[in-house]
Amino acid sequence: MSESTRSVIVIGGGLAGLSAAVRLAEAGRVVTLVEATRAGGGRARSFHDATLDREVDNGQHLMMGCYRETLAFLRAIDSTDGIYFQKNLEVTMVKPGGKRLHLQCPALPAPLHLATGLLAMRGLGLLDKAAALRAGLMLRGEVQRPDDNETCDSWLRRLGQTPTLRNAFWDPLIWGTLNDDPLVSSAAMFTAVLDRAFLTSRDASRLGVPKVPLSRLYVEQSLAYLRARGCELRLGESVRALEVVNSRVTGVTLKSGDTLAADVVVSSVPPQAFLDMLPGTLPSHPVYQDIARLRPSPIVNLWFSVDRAPFEDPFIGLVAGPLHWMFNRSRIEGEVGGEVMMNCTISAARSCVDDPPETLQALLQSELQRYFPAAGPQGPKIKRFKVIKEKRATISHAAGTYHCRPEVTGPVRGLYMAGDWVRTGLPATIESAVQSGHDAAKAILTSERN
Numbered sequence: 001m002s003e004s005t006r007s008v009i010v011i012g013g014g015l016a017g018l019s020a021a022v023r024l025a026e027a028g029r030v031v032t033l034v035e036a037t038r039a040g041g042g043r044a045r046s047f048h049d050a051t052l053d054r055e056v057d058n059g060q061h062l063m064m065g066c067y068r069e070t071l072a073f074l075r076a077i078d079s080t081d082g083i084y085f086q087k088n089l090e091v092t093m094v095k096p097g098g099k100r101l102h103l104q105c106p107a108l109p110a111p112l113h114l115a116t117g118l119l120a121m122r123g124l125g126l127l128d129k130a131a132a133l134r135a136g137l138m139l140r141g142e143v144q145r146p147d148d149n150e151t152c153d154s155w156l157r158r159l160g161q162t163p164t165l166r167n168a169f170w171d172p173l174i175w176g177t178l179n180d181d182p183l184v185s186s187a188a189m190f191t192a193v194l195d196r197a198f199l200t201s202r203d204a205s206r207l208g209v210p211k212v213p214l215s216r217l218y219v220e221q222s223l224a225y226l227r228a229r230g231c232e233l234r235l236g237e238s239v240r241a242l243e244v245v246n247s248r249v250t251g252v253t254l255k256s257g258d259t260l261a262a263d264v265v266v267s268s269v270p271p272q273a274f275l276d277m278l279p280g281t282l283p284s285h286p287v288y289q290d291i292a293r294l295r296p297s298p299i300v301n302l303w304f305s306v307d308r309a310p311f312e313d314p315f316i317g318l319v320a321g322p323l324h325w326m327f328n329r330s331r332i333e334g335e336v337g338g339e340v341m342m343n344c345t346i347s348a349a350r351s352c353v354d355d356p357p358e359t360l361q362a363l364l365q366s367e368l369q370r371y372f373p374a375a376g377p378q379g380p381k382i383k384r385f386k387v388i389k390e391k392r393a394t395i396s397h398a399a400g401t402y403h404c405r406p407e408v409t410g411p412v413r414g415l416y417m418a419g420d421w422v423r424t425g426l427p428a429t430i431e432s433a434v435q436s437g438h439d440a441a442k443a444i445l446t447s448e449r450n
């Protein structure tokens with residue numbers, strides 16, 4: 001069959017599905033995109049919220065300069081302007097009581113910029129700085145690397161990292177990048193992040209925050225890109241089952257009962273949704289049984305407005321507390337005057353994901369007082385409040401689970417798997433999702449040539 005007559009279906013309009021579809025359309029393929037919701041965006045989406053009376057993201061998303069595939073995707077859909085990127089890595093952490101620890105990396109080549117930044121970090125003692133240097137040696141590969149069975153906690157202990165340095169730097173980085181507790185999460189997964197962020201170039205460790213709602217950042221742009229190239233967008237339609245004959249995919253059946261024929265199908269849905277689409281005895285195949293072993297990890301986001309900002313930085317980390325990161329959305333979006341819109345992220349939020357909104361609002365109010373006492377005995381007053389719970393925000397990166405993640409190709413010919421959870425060498429992040437989409441597109445285009 002010639003390349004142009006091969007029909008391609010992409011299931012799922014999140015970052016993985018859209019990046020796969022855009023890459024394929026870029027190469028001249030006409031794709032049919034099937035997405036269950038009318039708006040798309042999956043776990044990185046925005047929507048209008050009546051309580052806050054504004055468009056909000058389902059959760060604050062941070063990016064890094066090392067998100068190479070994501071930046072290439074945003075360039076392809078002409079949307080790089082929507083992100084605010086730091087010039088050099090800079091992070092402020094606040095301790096209970098309001099004392100600040102400030103990491104500012106100078107304009108030096110990697111990883112010298114991080115070493116210098118840590119050594120100059122106010123609030124760290126000599127022992128902490130010696131420990132940072134020891135970790136720097138690890139980053140250059142001079143001590144034994146962890147494997148996927150070692151936890152971050154065990155690895156950091158092995159490197160003699162002090163409690164202060166862990167609270168101020170390592171642990172927040174682990175909660176944030178792996179969305180899991182350092183006590184259970186895989187050190188190999190964490191060093192994959194460190195390698196990309198701190199060893200390649202100085203720019204790689206800069207943090208980026210979207211200045212516009214996520215749907216505007218990439219969903220609308222991608223859909224417009226695909227429409228302009230004649231792709232068919234079936235939004236608000238779900239795939240019920242994959243059609244497979246003699247271990248080869250032949251199409252999909254929609255929940256409506258319609259069947260769409262295709263030679264190539266890219267599934268970019270989350271693990272359980274993927275398993276639910278497998279027909280017959282396929283779920284018992286070892287590759288798919290491994291997928292069933294992946295467990296989810298939740299994220300809770302607290303959106304709130306206050307009468308005055310507790311801090312002027314775009315975002316800060318909270319040292320050793322139940323709330324992890326706070327973002328001043330008004331500052332990031334350049335809003336002046338009126339209520340200040342804030343966002344607070346709780347990663348791997350297993351301990352509070354089932355709490356009612358009143359409990360979470362009370363926790364937030366007391367933590368604001370605890371970390372920002374300078375704001376007075378009442379702390380900044382919360383005016384509007386909204387909780388967004390993502391119970392299956394990402395897969396859990398518990399040590400020893402990486403082997404359960406599949407490659408983009410599997411036992412069914414013509415069926416490609418994408419999504420932040422496939423084997424990209426990265427934790428489940430925006431970059432992993434986009435890389436998986438690009439990997440699937442590359443595998444399809446390569447197979448056509450062979």
Ligand SMILES: Cc1cc2nc3c(=O)[nH]c(=O)nc-3n(C[C@H](O)[C@H](O)[C@H](O)COP(=O)(O)OP(=O)(O)OC[C@H]3O[C@@H](n4cnc5c(N)ncnc54)[C@H](O)[C@@H]3O)c2cc1C
Pocket residue numbers: 011012013014015016017034035036037040041042043044058059060061062063237238239240268269270273277299300301390392393394418419420421428429430431433
């Ligand atoms: C609250 C939160 C905060 C996060 N913060 C960060 C961050 O700061 N930095 C970072 O890098 N990453 C972050 N992430 C992770 C990031 O959002 C995800 O890795 C990424 O969005 C996953 O994209 P995906 O395309 O793989 O999957 P999804 O976004 O889940 O997309 C799958 C799509 O498939 C559709 N679908 C499902 N079943 C079917 C079906 N049967 N038929 C048709 N369509 C179907 C869904 O509707 C969905 O649109 C965060 C995630 C959450 C939830």
